[in-house]
Amino acid sequence: MLAKQTDYIVGIYLRLSKDDERAGESLSIENQRRILTNYVREQGWTIYDEYVDDGISGTSFNRPGVQRMLDDAKNGKINLIICKDLSRFGRNYIQVGQYTDYIFPMYNIRFIALNDGIDTLNSDSADMDMMPIRNVFNEWHAANTSKKVRAVIAANAKAGKMMTPYCPYGYVKSDDEMRTPVIDPYAAGIVRRIFEMYASGMKPLQIATVLNEEGVLTPFDYYYKRIGKPNPYNHSHLWSGRNLENILKNPIYIGTLAQLRTTTVSYKNHQRINRDESEWAVIENNHEPIISKELWDKVREIEKSVSRGKRDKKGELSPLSGLLFCDGCGWKMRKASTGGGGYICGYHNRFGKNYCSTHYINRELIEGIILADIQEMCELAKDEKAATAEFLRRKRAFIDVQSISDTKRMKTVGSRLAELDKLIQSVYEDKVAGRIEPDMAFDMLDKYQAEKKALKEEYDEMNARSEAEMQDEEDVAEFISRLKRYAGATELTREMCLDLIEYATVDENNKGHKDRPRVIHVYYKLIDKPLTNKNRLALT
CATH class of the missing domain: 1.10.287 (Helix Hairpins)
Structure with missing residues (x-):
């Protein structure tokens, strides 16, 4: 039983979810406001403030309006909370019960759900006895509604209707029934540049730096500028590696509409989680692509590369960065900080000579060796038949x-x-x-x-062996095609390395045995077996 009070300072709570909007005027914010304001005035009470959550589900209490109201109640600014019915306050029966049975009485706050006849001042009433049942029913209604809404969204997504509120950067929604993505020429040009820069060997953070230096608007800033409204989101207004990674991984840019990629934990917990790719709703050739399938595949291949492309203190990215491995311990080679430029064993650099020797090799030397090997293969590729036979022999076990x-x-x-x-x-x-x-x-x-x-x-x-042989032939044809792109090259570039090289191994430094030749093994993409562990060489 609450302590009796005579002067009530009232907080009016109003809520309407997106699903409730379909119920029409009876649940509208304006209708709730009119009913509750009239009742409070009839009682002669004082309205302190209104707390509104418009378009927000009642399954969670993480709502700005309700949180502000609860803070005011705990700080003594209001001593009576009134809403139209219990479902307006919340549809989570456990949390609603915690507030009405424990928290509100602790702060001597009266709670009224007008249409349900709920009034915590009259705890012995029949309506108060029914409150736990009403709470359970309200939560069941939320669960059932959520299930129906999810089913409708899934059906529309599988039919190819775009269900996201915003179209991905580079597209705008058309006015047709399916909301088909239509290319936005300016933003599409930026998207192409992003993919091309990544394919050339640049990493997302490096691409972000270029876009920020050029003053290119971020996707949200560009969207709100295009519709003539200020961006309501509080962020740095700068490109980041994260939003570039999202662009680079979105198949929408090759004309594939992939939806239902994320979901919420439950109708109560709205934290978003990633779905397994097998659960996506995927429609291929749904709309006009911005980039080619070849460019998309090249980006996917670079993602799988053993190289992460680490820049040195001068900001320089070496062509072979991340592609060289020590054949002694299996660790990656790293750029030497001394010695006039070259690579040394990363394990030696970190733990010392007791664990592995330097395996030092001059940068110009190894780049020259690998370039010469590529040039030799480019020469072989001029005779496509002979090259195919040689590379198939190399590829097949x-x-x-x-x-x-x-x-x-x-x-x-x-x-x-x-x-x-x-x-x-x-x-x-x-x-x-x-x-x-x-x-x-x-x-x-x-x-x-x-x-x-x-x-x-x-x-x-x-x-299966026959199909593997057919794939071998396709891989060799693609490798020869790539070689032809670099015919006549006089310099080893980062793009060339990412296109052709899977990884390379470097033998022990020949200190004291300068007449002994260095042993470098180069393993190429498409014709040599890729590494299972991209970070460490498995030694036999």
């Missing part, structure tokens, strides 16, 4: 005799599988017609089924 054998064997196995299907069908027919004893039929079926299973496994294995 087995000899062509296996391929020839598989081709012949697949024809034989395929014929036998078709024959077994006919034999199995014949046995069933003979059994049904009574031309063969059941025991004999079952023995024959077991025999045929066992043979069919073994042959099917063998066929699938050979088919």
Whole structure:
């Protein structure tokens, strides 16, 4: 029971969620305001303030209006809170109960839900007895509504309708029923530059620096400028690595609409979490792309590269940065701070000579060695047939005799599988017609089924090898195409390295044995096996 008070300073709470808007005037903010204001005036009480949450769900109490009201209540500015009904205050029965049963009585605050007849001053009333049931029902309603809304959003997304409130940077929403993304020429040009800069070897933070120095507006700043409104978000108005990574990973720029990529923990907890890619709603060729599929694939390939591209103190990014490994310990080589420019073992640099030697190599020397190797392959690529044969030989771990054998064997196995299907069908027919004893039929079926299973496994294995061979040929063709782009190159560039090189290993420094040649192994993309661990070389 609350301590009796005669002077009430009232806080009026008004809330309308986006789902409630469909209910029309009966739940509108203006209608709630009129009903509650009239009631307070009839009682002769004083209104201190109104607290409004418009378009916000009642499942969470992390609402600006309700939080401000609760702070005022705890600070003694109001001693009576009134709302139209319990569902306006909240739809989380546990939290609503905590406030009405514990927190409000502790601060001697009276609470009224007018239409439900709830008044904590009259704790013995029948309406107060029903309050826990009303709270549970209100939460059930929120859960049910959330389920229906999610189903509608998912159905629309799978049908190709754009469901996000903002169109990604580079596009604007069209006026058609599906809200199809339409290219914004200016922003699309910036998007292309971002992808091209990343493909050339620049990292998101480096790209952000360029855009900020040029005064290019951030996506939100550009959006609000375009619609003629001030940006309401309080941020630095600068490009960052994070928003560039979001652009670089969004398939919308190749014409693919990928939605339902995130969701909330539950209808109560609105924290956003990432969905598994298998749960996305993906519509390919949905709209006009901004970048080519080739550029998109190149960016994806660079993301998987062993190199993170670390700049030195002068801001310089070496062509081979992050691509060199020590063949002694397996750690990455790093740029030496002394010695006139070169690379040393990162493990040695960090822990000293007791753990690994320097493996030092002059930068000009190794860049020259690798450039010469690339030039030699470019020369070979002029004869495409010879180059294809050489690179396929390098790529494949087995000899062509296996391929020839598989081709012949697949024809034989395929014929036998078709024959077994006919034999199995014949046995069933003979059994049904009574031309063969059941025991004999079952023995024959077991025999045929066992043979069919073994042959099917063998066929699938050979088919997988055949598909791998076809992929080998595609990879080699792509590698030759890349080589041709760098024919006649006289300098090793960062873009060339990211395009062609998977990684390279450097042997021990030949101190005291200057006549001994250095051993450098270069492993190329598409024709050599990639590293499983991008940070450490697995030594055998």
